Amino acid sequence: MKSQNKLAFLSIGLLLFYLILAKNYLFGKFTIQNLFRGVDFGANTMQTLVFIFFFFTIATLNFALLQSWFSDWLILQLIRYKKISHAFKNLNETIFKLNVLFHIMFIILFFVFSELFHASSSISFSLLSMLLTNFLICNLYMLTQFLFNLYFSDRVGYFLVLVYAGLFLMVGESLFVNGGSVIFQILAWPQFICQQRLSILHVNLLVWYVILLVLFMLVEGLIYGRLRQIDWLRRD
Amino acid sequence: MDDLDKLIGYGGIKMKIELRHFSKTLKKRSVLTDVSYTFNDGAIYGLYGINGSGKTMLLRAMAGLIHATNGEVLVNDKILHKDIDFSPETGILIENMSLLPQYSAFENLKILGKIQHVANDADIENTLKAVGLEANIHEPVVKDFSLGMRQKLNIAQAVFEDQKIILLDEPTNGLDTDSVSKCIKLLRKLRDEGKLIVVATHVAEDMKKLADVQLHIVEGKIESTERVSVG
Numbered sequence: 001m002k003s004q005n006k007l008a009f010l011s012i013g014l015l016l017f018y019l020i021l022a023k024n025y026l027f028g029k030f031t032i033q034n035l036f037r038g039v040d041f042g043a044n045t046m047q048t049l050v051f052i053f054f055f056f057t058i059a060t061l062n063f064a065l066l067q068s069w070f071s072d073w074l075i076l077q078l079i080r081y082k083k084i085s086h087a088f089k090n091l092n093e094t095i096f097k098l099n100v101l102f103h104i105m106f107i108i109l110f111f112v113f114s115e116l117f118h119a120s121s122s123i124s125f126s127l128l129s130m131l132l133t134n135f136l137i138c139n140l141y142m143l144t145q146f147l148f149n150l151y152f153s154d155r156v157g158y159f160l161v162l163v164y165a166g167l168f169l170m171v172g173e174s175l176f177v178n179g180g181s182v183i184f185q186i187l188a189w190p191q192f193i194c195q196q197r198l199s200i201l202h203v204n205l206l207v208w209y210v211i212l213l214v215l216f217m218l219v220e221g222l223i224y225g226r227l228r229q230i231d232w233l234r235r236d
Numbered sequence: 237m238d239d240l241d242k243l244i245g246y247g248g249i250k251m252k253i254e255l256r257h258f259s260k261t262l263k264k265r266s267v268l269t270d271v272s273y274t275f276n277d278g279a280i281y282g283l284y285g286i287n288g289s290g291k292t293m294l295l296r297a298m299a300g301l302i303h304a305t306n307g308e309v310l311v312n313d314k315i316l317h318k319d320i321d322f323s324p325e326t327g328i329l330i331e332n333m334s335l336l337p338q339y340s341a342f343e344n345l346k347i348l349g350k351i352q353h354v355a356n357d358a359d360i361e362n363t364l365k366a367v368g369l370e371a372n373i374h375e376p377v378v379k380d381f382s383l384g385m386r387q388k389l390n391i392a393q394a395v396f397e398d399q400k401i402i403l404l405d406e407p408t409n410g411l412d413t414d415s416v417s418k419c420i421k422l423l424r425k426l427r428d429e430g431k432l433i434v435v436a437t438h439v440a441e442d443m444k445k446l447a448d449v450q451l452h453i454v455e456g457k458i459e460s461t462e463r464v465s466v467g
Contacts, residue, residue: 075328077348079323079328080351
């Protein structure tokens with residue numbers, strides 16, 4: 001099975017996992033409306049982690065798509081770049097650009113959904129502000145790439161997407177919890193008045209992400225070591 | 237081009253690929269065993285063998301796309317995966333090569349050409365004409381290409397940047413008789429310009445028409461070599 005197929009299956013698995021967790025931990029009752037409602041800021045740690053899985057799934061699906069687009073064509077590029085690092089720098093830059101585009105579309109889509117839901121029911125749709133934060137993280141994603149200087153593998157790119165999904169909440173927390181930037185809150189958060197509820201977001205969440213970040217960096221290091229031994233044309 | 241040019245290679249740079257006791261094992265199965273051979277420029281080498289004999293794997297090893305289990309590959313005396321990542325100035329045609337389906341033949345080569353910036357629009361068009369795609373340079377897009385047209389485009393991408401080393405895996409797959417003749421004519425012309433060309437094929441007829449040196453590959457080893465005189 002090709003690696004991108006495995007990744008696609010993994011993505012579907014993650015999505016299912018998310019739905020099961022959402023059903024069991026988030027709302028009790030499984031409805032589409034409850035899924036959307038679950039992202040309000042009264043969530044506890046477990047509910048928030050479940051919420052992250054959603055973004056991990058999106059990031060994974062996104063990357064599976066990107067990988068399938070690039071993998072076969074990559075050989076032609078590798079030969080011409082002559083150096084693996086040059087090829088993957090270019091690849092990751094392309095992934096980054098597409099990620100930005102992807103998230104802009106993602107935000108627009110959810111904005112439309114939020115308006116529809118708001119018009120048709122009394123449900124308060126609070127996903128929008130988080131997604132706007134997500135957009136900011138696209139910039140952080142690029143920064144992370146240059147910072148770590150790890151543009152050697154599409155798999156590294158994948159892990160960076162995961163890290164970026166994690167960072168999303170870190171920045172979200174710093175922006176919205178305990179005040180943050182009032183101007184940004186007003187711009188990004190129409191229901192600003194409700195934000196005091198954010199303060200009950202989880203202190204230990206940040207610690208978890210630092211741990212995850214360190215873990216990802218370790219994995220990236222291992223991948224880089226292994227990368228030099230890859231047979232580029234080998235198909236499992 | 238005079239004899240001296242031929243002797244020192246195209247552009248004055250002599251190209252050489254040297255395999256030293258190269259072995260490759262995949263999933264505990266030996267696909268190449270202790271292969272040692274030196275390929276020099278100004279000739280077409282034909283790797284001939286049945287399916288699974290290891291000729292494709294040998295080609296990939298020369299391109300730097302697989303790693304040796306034992307031994308090494310040297311390109312112009314530089315060791316692949318040690319001194320350099322990939323064989324420089326190499327054009328390659330591999331099986332199931334994917335070009336971008338939503339673009340035309342010209343656009344595909346143009347995009348690839350942006351990496352090295354050595355081929356201009358005229359070079360791309362001339363190459364596409366040489367492989368027999370003169371009527372399909374700007375349309376249709378690649379996803380609407382026939383198998384033969386795709387193969388011609390794949391050959392074009394391997395040669396359009398004036399690569400000094402050209403590695404082709406089954407280049408005549410899917411080509412009609414006229415196109416095969418065109419392909420052979422093009423490769424001979426490139427050989428006469430002093431390039432190092434290696435072609436892997438299981439078609440004996442193509443081998444006879446094309447190769448200056450025939451290498452018979454059997455079970456991952458070079459069973460025999462024969463220098464022949466072709467046009």
